[in-house]
Amino acid sequence: MWFTSDPTFWMPAQASNHAALVDNIYYFLYWASVISFVACMFAGALFVLKYRAKNINDKALSQVDHSTTLELTWTLPVFAVAAVAFYFGVMGFVSMKTPPDDAYEVNVTAYKWAWAFNYANGHTDGNLHIPAGVPVKLTMSSDDVLHSFYVPAFRVKQDVVPGRYTQAWFEVTEPGEYQIFCTEYCGTKHSEMLAKVIVHTEDDFKKWLDSVGNILDRLPPEEAGKMLMTQRGCLACHSIDGAKGVGPTFKGSWGTTRKLADGSDQVMDENYVRQSIMEPQSQIVAGFPPVMPTFKGKLEDREITAIIAFIKSIK
Amino acid sequence: MTADAAHIVSSRDDTYLNHTKGLLSWVVTLDHKRIGLMYLLSTALALCLGGVFALLVRTELWGPEENLMSHDVYNQMFTLHGAVMVFLFIIPSIPAAIGNFILPIMLGVKDVAFPRLNLASFYIYVVGAIFLVTSMYLSAIDTGWTFYTPYSSSAQVGSQSAVMSSAMGVFILGFSSIFTGINFIATINTMRPKGMGWFNMPLFLWAVYATSIIQVLATPVLAITLLLLTVERAFGLGIFDPALGGDPVLFQHFFWFYSHPAVYIMVLPAMGVISEVIGTFSRKRIFGYKFIAMSSLAIAFIGFLVWGHHMFTSGQSKLASMVFSGLTYLVAVPSAIKVFNWLTTLYKGSIRLNAPMLYALSFIWLFAIGGLTGMFLGTLAVDVHLHDTYFVVAHFHYVMVGGTVMALFAGLYYWWPKFFGRMYNETIAKVACLLVFIGFNVTFFPQFVMGSQGMPRRYYTYLEQYQPFHQISTVGAYILGFGILMAFAGLILAALKGPKAPDNPWGANTLEWHTSSPPPFDNYASQPEATDPYDYHALVFDEKIGGWVKVEDAPATGGEA
Amino acid sequence: MDAAAHESHDAHGHDHHHDPRLAHHFEDHQHQFDTGKLGIWLFLGQELLFFGGLFCAYSIYRGLHPEVFEEGAKFLNTNLGAVNTVVLLFSSLTAAWSVRAAQLNNKKGLILAIVLTIGCAFGFLGIKYVEYSHKLHEGVFWGQSFHPTREILEEAHVTPGVVPMPAEDGSVDPKAEKIAMLKPNLHTFFSIYFMMTGLHGIHVIAGILVYLWILRRAIRGDFNSEYYGPVDFTALYWHLVDLVWIYLFPLLYLIH
């Protein structure tokens, strides 16, 4: 069963260099478990049926109550299976934790409730774009609470911890799209902190990287703003169609007056938006939780201008 | 043992149940049996409360959309489910409820070593429970039962005060657990009867002894952890909160130093119950007594060395992960030894399939699956894939619910005649057992599959590919819930209306069966001398009283085959 | 309480002992004493693990940031710490003496020893109060509340740059303060200092309360050479409080 890289009943398709390795140990344990479980339960059922008391006063056929030989005999296979699993588990783990020196590096920031993948050319994206056939190393940190980067198809998982870096690496052979989950509980929209790994061929990846650089120069500000807000996860909480989210919707919001949590009124203008991006907790709209992370130092001035242009355009 | 009859001097009409009357006589009682029953009542209520949360969670997960509740309410529900089940139900259930009742009688003494401390620990439990449950009114915690920082230490939606209230609740509950542990160790150490050396002790006592060691040595670390968390939350200490230079991974070390051994607080006493039940209903000496006894101690001690296997993906160092993985396998050996010995006990036995035995056999089935899947999670590379998915959820439910709840019912049905002097209805008990067994497997087995397929835990909504598994699981949860209600109904019905139970309905030879059912207030007039607890052939079934008596006390025409 | 009292006295018809201080489930005083002693040692065992958590946090932060602890210790008054050590050691002596007095049926000596122990405990808390109030008055708090005044920073000769020095008017550059708090720093030292000494202080207060109860029973004449368990057990607890301080003193005050 484990010679296939296609999805099976138990495991999703194998898409990274780690996957076959993990699956081999998984299926080793799986068959060891199935065999020992069936053997034990079969023996148990057999004994229960065969030695059932017919008369309540029937004595047991034997009162033998110990055998050191027997104890050792069944301890040994347990040890053996454990030793094999331990050995391969450690070998696999070490290789998963040791990125090659020539790996392509992407910086990852996790925050409630989105991912930011940061490339050397300054571009930040909400999905992870990587080239196929090249080892990729992620250096990750969180801005707020614990998150965890998980791609089932890669068999890769690593917690993303605030105040420190953690790392993960993998190499994907075939281009395609794969699901990223957050697997460390992080609050309200933990289950919607999803993203995709988009694996390009090496050439396509280069083209993509060039095309996403300098969007501010290439696109009109409204479109650049929309791209930025999608990539940075703003739209995960603020809808643009009027739906109620964790934060207020942007639909038709520009220029309106809103009530803040401290009771004062505030017009939705440039200053307000800028302030809310830099210091979100300072002017919370009444009725919404104070959960937005700050983007201070993460968005350039020009980028904020583009975002404002986009918000203005949502009628 | 001719003097045996003399031990039971109290007249049968004077039992611990009617020795004194009125609510007050229960509220301030120092009698271990009544305290045990009060624990039983409270933990049973906690089980029902936690069960309601579980059903709400499962119902919400029927589909990926919003069915019953919003994100935030869902997060509070699974947190409360975990916290209530772990701290209010599983940890105190078998040791504090059954242990309190049975342990002194098994030792042939009048009470535990420190009766006042025993009552105090019950009230500490009640106070802790009030704190924990109050957190629901303070808009409920949503941190998960693990209280991971910095989520728990930084401001969250509506959970500001709830985290502190629950953390203090669990802090207080910890002391209840510690005091129970101290009490049991002191009792077993100094109050064993004549003739009961360490290796003549019934295995249940070994299991409780091992459990108590963990309670005394691990729980204080949980207490200090939650105290630090509370102070962190209130005053911003910066020990665990990275915004102030603290270390959230250190919190996990603190938390799991207790919470991993705590898993054995939950399952060891369950194993003790099973060891008693299997022997009795096979009418055969338990196989490998010393191995079972020592494996309890081994599990307790190794349990202190494996906490880091909860942290393989948390940012723990490579070195620590490898060491912890290696040590984790050491737990597999004593656990496997127990299972093999129970099965071997059945061989050439004289097996009776009364309800306690059925629950015990179900326990072996479920615990075997729980234990084997534990091997997957102890294996480093595989755990990276499975960690924090439904595979883990299924694994620990198989061990903790499959294990503890099955053993709890095995123990309750086994000792119920002793508790109340009344027999239960076998049909109700067996049908309930079947429902619980089926419901449990239907609920949790699909979770292994979807976990392997990558479904993360603590998810409010999910990708559509997982929906069939979630739906099977939800159906199973309702069967399981119904089965548990029925099991309780069987017990309540028996306590109220059951036919009178003989002193020794099962032919077991541990000391508690040598006193009357229900026991007199004093248990024994003077401490009886211990006999071999597993010498089943010293007893014969007496048709007239419907129970078992000593061979020498049996009527001459006794039904010896 | 009536029902409980009723139970324990009316426990069984043929009472084979009449000493109300001997619980009905023990064979004799020695049995009761041994069991109680085992119980109190188990309790002390859990106390060790309880403090162990704080010692763990201490070891990790000191091991990785020794410079922070060197700076932090400069704020502490070694002389007061040493005096407090002696006070606590003396109280341990009197506590041990109280056990001896009880064993010898010396009621006066017992009362005197307990009074001296309680007195020392109050003395210890008094000195601790002086230390705490000085620090808190100068803004030396724990964690995020750590805002030391210029005066105390100069008084402690803190190495420049470790924490931002407040300006003449007492104001602090918020940016500098935020940066200082990003990693373990003096605020972490004082979190640990206040947690450890605070928890120890709570144990001292608990010890005082228990000793007041023991004092009352001693005056009533409850204890004699046959029954002195509670005196012994309380003394054991008190020695543990001393034991913790024996480590806290060098770990917090004696850092180069």
Next chain:
Amino acid sequence: MSIPALLGTFMGLIFLTALTVGVHYGVDLGGKGNLIAAMVIATMKASLVLAFFMHLVFDKRYNFMIFATSVLGVVLFISIAFTDVSQYEPMVQQRQADLAKAAEK
């Protein structure tokens, strides 16, 4: 316990306290020398208290075993947690340095 034993223990404790303060003020043992000296002296003091004031030398062995097990638990807890944290410490320091740099801006 006899009076000489009580007083002797107490004098020993006072002497060791004076010694540890004296070493602190008077001697620089370099590196971790002073820490080690302070801990050795503290452990000697603790042993005195345990052995005599808490009568462990006269007591049942089981009580000593409880105490020793607890100490072992604390030592295991601290040493394993410490080993792990110091292993990943570089990842922490790097991030904290980067955060400080970002905050400077």
